[in-house]
Amino acid sequence: MKKIQTGQLLKGPRSVDSLTQVLGQSERVKDIVEECADDLSSVNAGLKRELLGGNVSPGVENALEKSEGVESKVQDASEALSSVNTELKEEVKERKVLDAQLATVTTQANEARHASLHDPLTGLPNRALFNDRLEHGLAVAKRNGVHLAVMFLDLDNFKMINDSYGHDVGDLVLQIIAGRLKETTRDEDTVCRHGGDEFLYILMEIESEQDLVIVAEKIIRAVQVPCDIGVRDISISLIINPSIGISIFPKDGTTSEALLDVADKAMYRAKQNKYGYSFSS
Incomplete structure (x- = not known):
């Protein structure tokens, strides 16, 4: 058996x-x-x-x-x-x-x-995820004694695109710009859509303001590449100019609210001066 x-x-x-x-x-x-x-x-x-x-x-x-x-x-x-x-x-x-x-x-x-x-239109992190990562980034920066930067980016005269060509064209432009911003972002950094035509960046472990200048100029060049749009009976090539405001931890603030406020004000200065980017001072 x-x-x-x-x-x-x-x-x-x-x-x-x-x-x-x-x-x-x-x-x-x-x-x-x-x-x-x-x-x-x-x-x-x-x-x-x-x-x-x-x-x-x-x-x-x-x-x-x-x-x-x-x-x-x-x-x-x-x-x-x-x-x-x-x-x-x-x-x-x-x-x-x-x-x-x-x-x-x-x-x-x-x-x-x-x-x-995440933002449903662009697929980028939204403000909620941005805030979470910024708080985490600030905690890391404080603990390790390193610098962190926030960039506030706005697309100049974007409202004219929506008014002239329609919101579907404006949405396509936002998607194109979002893709370019994502391509210029390092793995350790974060770019999000703040809302409308506004975007936010977190840049970790920045060594100097010159590093930020290099990043800002790189972003501006990427955004300014013509956006070729073909939708309905519209076929156009649009050149978009961004304005970027920059704040730095801990020089410009030690909280997310302070850094965003400084970057927002710097962005409006850049828009007024038509220089492309601006620091807090």
Whole structure:
């Protein structure tokens, strides 16, 4: 008779793959038990033939009785295993359904979280995510004694685009500009859409104002590349000029509110002076 190795059947919560593996093991055990039942049935049939033929030892009849009892138990075990396997199959089906539902809910939750923290038009971080990263960046800057900068960027005369060509053209321009701003952002920095035609930057670990000048000029050049727009019956090439205000931690403030206020005012100075960018002083 073959030795049955059941392994660890149904020990605690399992994944679908694990349950499927257990089901496979249980099916193999069932096959072995059925094979054993068939072997016992064959042996018992042989013993019965010997009894019918006579001239057998006195213990054969007793052995046959015990063997038939074992056969009955093995058959019962086979039927019980078959029932267990049926339940396991149903469990696997249910787990697959639950896993699919969990995956759907997880995806929806991730999408909802992403939507709550990103601008739907440009895909950039929104003000909520910007504020969170700015607070984190300030904590890191204070702890490590390094400089941090905030840039406030506004697109000059953007309202004229919406008024002249329509908001769909304005939206396309914003999407193009947002893509360019993202391309000019380092991995450790953050650019977000503040609202309308305004954008915000966080620049970490700035060494000097000259570093900021280089970044600001790079952003201006990227924004000023003509935006080729083709929508409805409109085909135009628009050149957009940005105005950038810059504030620096800790020189211009040690809180997010102070840094944003200084950068906002510097941006309006840059717009008035038509210089492209401006520091707090």
